[in-house]
Amino acid sequence: MPRIGVFVCQCGNNIESTVDTQKVADETKKLPGVVHTESYKFMCSSPGQESFKKAIKENKLDGIVVSACSPHMHEKTFRRAAEAAGLNPFQCEIANIREQCSWVHHDPTKKVGTAKTMDLTRMTIQRLKKNRDLTKITIPVTKRALVIGGGIAGIQAALDIADGGHEVVIVEKEPSIGGNMARLSETFPTMDCSQCILTPKMVEAELHDKISLYTYSEVEKVDGYIGNFSVTIKKKAKFVDESTCTGCGECWEKCPFKADSEFELGLSKRKVIYTPFPQAVPNIPVIDKTRCPKILKDKCGLCAKVCGPQSIDFTQEDQLVTEEFGAIVVATGYDLMPKSKFGEYGYGKITDVISGMQFERLASASGPTGGAIKRPSDGTEPKNIVFIQCAGSRDEKRGVSYCSKICCMYTAKHTMLYRHKVHDGQAYVFYMDIRSGGKRYEEFVRGAIEHDGAMYLRGRVSRVYEKDGKIIVQGADTLSGSQVEIEADMVVLATALVSRDSATTVAQTLGIGYDKDKFYNEYHPKLKPVETVTAGVFLAGTCVGPMDIPESVSQGSAVASKTLALFSSDKMAREPITADVNTQTCNACWDCLNACPYVAIDKTEVKDRKGNVVKMLATVNAGLCQGCGVCVCACRSKAIDLNGYTDEQVYAAIATF
Amino acid sequence: MSEEAKMESTSSFEPKIMAFVCNWCTYAGADLAGTSRMEYRPNVRIVKLPCTGRIDPLFIIKAFENGADGVLVSGCHPGDCHYTTGNYHARRRWIAFKDLLDFTGIDMNRVHFSWVSASEAIKWVELINNVTDEISAMGPFMDFKALNRGKPESNEEK
Numbered sequence: 094m095p096r097i098g099v100f101v102c103q104c105g106n107n108i109e110s111t112v113d114t115q116k117v118a119d120e121t122k123k124l125p126g127v128v129h130t131e132s133y134k135f136m137c138s139s140p141g142q143e144s145f146k147k148a149i150k151e152n153k154l155d156g157i158v159v160s161a162c163s164p165h166m167h168e169k170t171f172r173r174a175a176e177a178a179g180l181n182p183f184q185c186e187i188a189n190i191r192e193q194c195s196w197v198h199h200d201p202t203k204k205v206g207t208a209k210t211m212d213l214t215r216m217t218i219q220r221l222k223k224n225r226d227l228t229k230i231t232i233p234v235t236k237r238a239l240v241i242g243g244g245i246a247g248i249q250a251a252l253d254i255a256d257g258g259h260e261v262v263i264v265e266k267e268p269s270i271g272g273n274m275a276r277l278s279e280t281f282p283t284m285d286c287s288q289c290i291l292t293p294k295m296v297e298a299e300l301h302d303k304i305s306l307y308t309y310s311e312v313e314k315v316d317g318y319i320g321n322f323s324v325t326i327k328k329k330a331k332f333v334d335e336s337t338c339t340g341c342g343e344c345w346e347k348c349p350f351k352a353d354s355e356f357e358l359g360l361s362k363r364k365v366i367y368t369p370f371p372q373a374v375p376n377i378p379v380i381d382k383t384r385c386p387k388i389l390k391d392k393c394g395l396c397a398k399v400c401g402p403q404s405i406d407f408t409q410e411d412q413l414v415t416e417e418f419g420a421i422v423v424a425t426g427y428d429l430m431p432k433s434k435f436g437e438y439g440y441g442k443i444t445d446v447i448s449g450m451q452f453e454r455l456a457s458a459s460g461p462t463g464g465a466i467k468r469p470s471d472g473t474e475p476k477n478i479v480f481i482q483c484a485g486s487r488d489e490k491r492g493v494s495y496c497s498k499i500c501c502m503y504t505a506k507h508t509m510l511y512r513h514k515v516h517d518g519q520a521y522v523f524y525m526d527i528r529s530g531g532k533r534y535e536e537f538v539r540g541a542i543e544h545d546g547a548m549y550l551r552g553r554v555s556r557v558y559e560k561d562g563k564i565i566v567q568g569a570d571t572l573s574g575s576q577v578e579i580e581a582d583m584v585v586l587a588t589a590l591v592s593r594d595s596a597t598t599v600a601q602t603l604g605i606g607y608d609k610d611k612f613y614n615e616y617h618p619k620l621k622p623v624e625t626v627t628a629g630v631f632l633a634g635t636c637v638g639p640m641d642i643p644e645s646v647s648q649g650s651a652v653a654s655k656t657l658a659l660f661s662s663d664k665m666a667r668e669p670i671t672a673d674v675n676t677q678t679c680n681a682c683w684d685c686l687n688a689c690p691y692v693a694i695d696k697t698e699v700k701d702r703k704g705n706v707v708k709m710l711a712t713v714n715a716g717l718c719q720g721c722g723v724c725v726c727a728c729r730s731k732a733i734d735l736n737g738y739t740d741e742q743v744y745a746a747i748a749t750f
Numbered sequence: 751m752s753e754e755a756k757m758e759s760t761s762s763f764e765p766k767i768m769a770f771v772c773n774w775c776t777y778a779g780a781d782l783a784g785t786s787r788m789e790y791r792p793n794v795r796i797v798k799l800p801c802t803g804r805i806d807p808l809f810i811i812k813a814f815e816n817g818a819d820g821v822l823v824s825g826c827h828p829g830d831c832h833y834t835t836g837n838y839h840a841r842r843r844w845i846a847f848k849d850l851l852d853f854t855g856i857d858m859n860r861v862h863f864s865w866v867s868a869s870e871a872i873k874w875v876e877l878i879n880n881v882t883d884e885i886s887a888m889g890p891f892m893d894f895k896a897l898n899r900g901k902p903e904s905n906e907e908k
Contacts, residue, residue, distance in 0.1 A: 163781045164798075189796075192784030197875075198792045205792045212795055606834055626834055670800065688803075690835045721833035722804030726843065738799055740806065746797055747812045750768055 095222055098129040098154040099214060100145060101190075102136035102161035108195040111206035117160065121214055126222060128152055137167050142174045149178040156221045160188040160214045181226040183669070183737065188217040212750070219749040223741040227669040232716045234320035235419040236660040239264065241312055241599070244272020245291060245642060246634025247424035248298050249649025250656075254422075255303035257657040262416065263298065264326055265308045269373035270295055272426050273635075276356065278456035278464070280642060281506045282537035288372060288459060295374040309379055313413065315421070315602050318693075318716035319629030320665055322418045330409040332380040332388070333366075338404040340368075340376035344396035352384050354461075358451045360469060361461035366396045366405075371459060380405075420629050420656040423613065424649065425599060427635040430485040430493065430589040438481060438586055439557040444470040445564060446557060446584040449503055456510045466514050468583055474515055475582030479566045480504045481554050482524040485589030493589045495610065498639040500587035501528045505538045507585060508547035520547045521579055523554050523568050531641070550577060557584055590639040603630050604692060612638045623651045627691070628719075631655050670720035670737040672713045678732040681709040685724035685733055693717035694724065765819035765885040767794045767878075770805045771866075772837070775826035778868035783875050790875045791882040794822065801825065803836030807847040810861060814894050820860045820885035824877070827865040837865075859884060860891060 099121045103109035114132035122130040129152040135141050136159060148154065157180065159171045164187040172182035190210045198205045238254045240247045243265030251261040263270060275295075277287035298304050307326055314325040348364040356369040363369070366380045386392045387407055397405035429450055432441035439446045445468045447455075458464040468475055482504050486497040501524070508520040527549070529535045541547045552569035559565070563580040570577050592611035593599070600607045605625040606614035613636050616624035623631050631652040634645040659665065672685075672693075686694040697712040711733070713724075722735040734740060771777050777798050783790065799805060802825030810821045823844070831837040844863055852858055862881050866874045 163784070165778065165781060189781075192781040193796060194784075194792075196784035196787055197790055199789050200792075209792050209795075216795065216797075688839060690833055719833060721801040721836045722799065723801065723833070723836050723839050725804060726806045726839070735800070735804060738804060743797060743799070743806075743809060744812060747768065747809065748816050750766065750795055750813065750816050750818065 095126040095156050096129075096152065096154050097127045097156040097158065097218060097221060098148055098152060099127055099131075099158045099160065099218065100136055100148075101130070101132045101210075101214070102141075102159065103132060103134050104162060104191055104195075105135065108161070108191050111195045111198060111200060111203055112190060112210045113203045113207045114160075114210075116207055117210050117214060120211060121218065124215065124218060127218065129154060136161050137170055142170075145171070145174055146178040149175065149180060155180065155184060156224065157185040158188055158214060158217045158221055159185065160190045160210060160217070162191040163187075163189045163193070181228075183227040184221070184224055186217050186221045186224070188213045190214070215749050216746040220742045220746040223739065223745045225736070225739075227736055229666045230669050230671065230715050231664040231666050232318075232320045233664055234660060234662070235322075235417045236260070237262070237416075237418050238420045238422060238656050238660075239312075239322070239324055239416075239418040240422040240424060242272065242424035242426055242634070242636070243267075243270030243298075243306070243308070244424060244426045244634060244645070245274045245294070246426070246645040246649040247272070247422065248294050249646045250422045250424060250633050250652045251298055251304050252294065252301065253650050253653030254656050255301045257653065257660070258303070259657070259660050260303050260305070262305045262307060262326075262418070264310050264312055265306065266311050267369060268309050268331070268367075268377075268379045269369050269375070270298065270306060270308060271370075271372075271374065273450075274642060275370060275372075276358075276450060276453055276457070278453045278458070278460070279506060279510060281502045282531075282533045284506070284509075286458070288457070292372045292374075295372070299374045306375060308375060312599070312602060315604075318714060320419045320659070321716060322421055322629065323415060324418055324421070325413055325415045328412040328414060330382065330411050331377065332382070332385075332405060332407055332409045333378055334404040334406055335375070335377050337402045338377045339402060340378075341401065343399045343401065344405065345378055347395050347399045349393070349395065350384060350386065352381060357454050357461050358448070360451055360454050420631065420659055421603065422631050422633055422652045422656065423599065423603065423605070423625075423636055424633040424652075425593050425596070425636040427590045427639070428593050430491070430591050434485060434491050435586065435588075437556055438484065438554065438584065439559070439564070440484075440586055443557070443559055443564060443584075444468075445475070445582065446586065448586055448588045449500065449507065450588075452507055452585045453503075456507070456514070464514070466511060466518075473582070474518075476515070476518050477579065477581045478511055478518060478520050478583045478585065479554075479564075479579055479581040480507060480520065480522045480585045480587065481566075482522065482587045484586035486587070487525065488589075491589070493591065493610070495639065496528060497587070497590040498528070499590070499641045502531075502534055502537065502641065504585075504587050505529075505541040505547070508541045509545045512545040512547070520545075521566075521581070522547055522549045523566075524549060524551060525553070552577075590635065592636070596636070603627060605630055605632075612636065623648055623655060626719075629659065668720070670735070671715045671718040672720070672722065672724050672733050672735050674711050674713055675732045675734070676710055678730050679710050680730050680732070681711065682729060683711065684727045684729060685711050688723045688727035690721065690723065691717045691719055693719075763886055763889060765793050765882065765890070766817060767820040767822060767881060767885060768813040768818045769794045769796045769822040769824065770799060770802075770809055771796055771823075772802045772825035772832070773798055773800050774832035775830065775868050776824040776866040776874070779866045779870050779874045782868065783871035786871050788871060788875045790878045793882045793885075794878050801831065801833050801836035802840035803831075803833065805840060805843075807843060807850075810847075810851070814856065814860075814891060817895065819888075819891045820862070820881060822862045822864065822877070822881055824864045824866045827867055830867060855893065857888065857891075859888060
């Protein structure tokens with residue numbers, strides 16, 4: 094016979110005003126198995142907790158029902174107190190008689206409230222009788238982190254985790270880390286040179302003894318669960334031996350073949366053996382195997398001839414490595430909306446209609462023009478330049494309903510950079526709204542208008558076309574209510590930030606969710622902004638949505654703090670609310686496997702003494718299982734049950750209703 | 751509760767309604783109704799489950815068997831599931847199960863399915879009031895009770 098104690102809380106007057114708690118205590122005392130009941134003013138107070146613990150010991154209670162506020166409030170409090178009194182914490186259950194009874198039924202005669210409290214308490218007692226002792230699950234933790242993406246968010250995360258004393262691997266698909274930030278000229282609102290603040294961090298990451306860089310690499314496969322991920326990484330063939338290459342540059346000096354530079358967004362050429370930009374980290378070139386004649390038809394091979402340390406190896410192949418990690422940081426960044434989307438702006442057709450990112454390259458001291466603003470078509474200095482904001486952003490017809498958030502600020506920055514470099518030039522900006530929320534941001538935009546003379550026109554551009562060597566921009570100025578036509582030398586589009594092409598593939602590899610725009614879903618957009626529904630996988634930077642550098646850096650540091658918390662002990666404990674398979678009745682139909690949203694069901698072989706497989710069983714990986722219970726209902730043979738919410742417990746509650 | 755007294759006159763009939771709700775959305779929404787001191791009809795008894803995906807159709811049958819006059823199932827809105835897809839499983843299961851319930855002769859108006867988020871306290875209050883009114887008007891659910899006649903009054907330890 095169980096020895097159950099029932100504690101009915103009065104919560105001052107919160108419960109007592111509509112529930113006769115003493116009557117509830119007296120009546121429940123009559124139920125079989127209940128040996129102790131009491132009504133108390135504040136169960137959650139220290140004296141309340143003390144008398145709670147004392148009653149457990151004195152009456153040798155083996156199960157507790159606390160009829161009080163919502164379990165979301167104090168379930169943990171009472172379970173902890175029960176544990177302190179020597180009970181299994183999962184033998185303590187809460188009946189919610191405040192939020193779901195006394196506060197919503199205002200009958201002053203207490204009849205309604207008392208009757209409902211009796212029912213709720215009785216249901217909880219019956220459920221409790223079927224409770225089993227549960228122990229918290231402990232999982233070993235591999236204290237190594239994987240950072241996918243070597244942009245500023247990923248670099249920051251890696252540096253912070255490494256400074257915390259743990260090994261980090263950065264996987265970057267390009268030949269160098271740095272990401273989109275490496276392309277920028279100056280950064281708003283401080284006008285720091287992007288390279289000047291980024292490259293020291295890139296070098297720090299390279300030199301850090303806890304950080305390994307896997308550049309020109311991609312994540313192929315992810316197995317396992319929090320604390321125990323097994324990740325297969327594809328290291329694409331660079332055709333250069335990283336251990337001996339000194340980065341002297343002799344090879345790309347001599348290479349006779351050229352291709353459009355991806356890093357420079359087509360504004361200049363690179364060699365076929367190349368580093369994407371001069372400050373690349375690591376400073377080791379790769380050979381573009383789709384264009385190298387030596388690889389394609391065994392001709393040339395000049396780079397190998399001039400290479401002092403003999404680092405060129407044309408026989409290199411892609412390599413797959415599998416490594417163990419405890420946490421994964423996803424920091425894959427963003428792309429820009431493709432040119433093909435902007436027919437009416439002439440983007441992609443008129444050479445001097447460029448994107449904001451291309452303008453960054455023109456303005457960058459290390460860019461193709463050495464920082465001089467020149468037209469890509471003829472290299473002349475544009476005297477009239479038009480910036481069109483919201484090119485794609487907030488434009489549902491082009492599939493982007495959101496605001497790209499950074500364009501207002503960088504366009505203001507562009508007008509400033511332009512005026513600083515072309516003193517007699519005039520910048521025009523077509524905008525929908527100016528969104529400059531952020532520290533010193535509004536002042537920055539005012540500076541562009543008032544100090545650097547940018548002409549802001551509120552309205553949309555309807556058409557951009559070429560006429561007599563000029564680019565004619567037709568648009569509306571809605572503030573003056575007139576049509577405007579500007580003869581421009583160059584047009585810069587603030588194209589929308591979009592998710593990476595590979596976003597969905599990466600999400601599927603990692604088992605994380607994404608929204609309609611293929612940006613990754615946070616666990617909770619406000620309270621868990623860098624966590625995902627997959628425990629141990631964290632998010633940082635623009636793979637979550639448009640954000641600027643300070644936000645990306647903050648997120649990088651935030652994921653590092655989450656990772657370091659996870660790595661702070663050798664084992665992690667978690668609530669034992671997980672599914673369990675009855676090995677006797679499982680018939681391996683795999684319906685559970687199809688239903689599970691967390692891929693937490695494994696196919697396990699049962700072998701006889703000779704090692705022959707005699708049958709297959711579903712087993713639950715407690716590390717991955719989140720305890721939703723979908724598999725329980727999917728199971729045809731009722732072989733799965735959910736700890737803490739077993740069929741027995743639910744039926745016991747229903748039966749006494 | 752005295753069953754006979756209630757059944758004597760349907761005008762004062764107070765139905766018993768069982769609600770199966772998920773922990774993250776509807777349970778929290780019901781809590782919010784309390785925190786906001788809203789008032790609603792006292793006929794519902796909640797059984798909390800982690801997710802609507804955990805709700806076995808048999809729970810609904812069992813609730814009727816044990817004297818429920820109506821059953822309510824509610825969870826996170828589609829797309830908002832705490833466990834990403836649990837409520838989709840629940841929805842699909844519900845569509846298939848509905849036909850079976852109908853076939854067995856249970857009046858479909860006695861079973862309600864809804865989505866109530868953690869912030870929709872008002873929706874929860876309206877839902878409970880509407881469901882209670884509707885089931886009150888239908889009167890007590892006698893089919894299973896008639897079947898149970900002959901068995902001991904109840905198998906539970908009241």
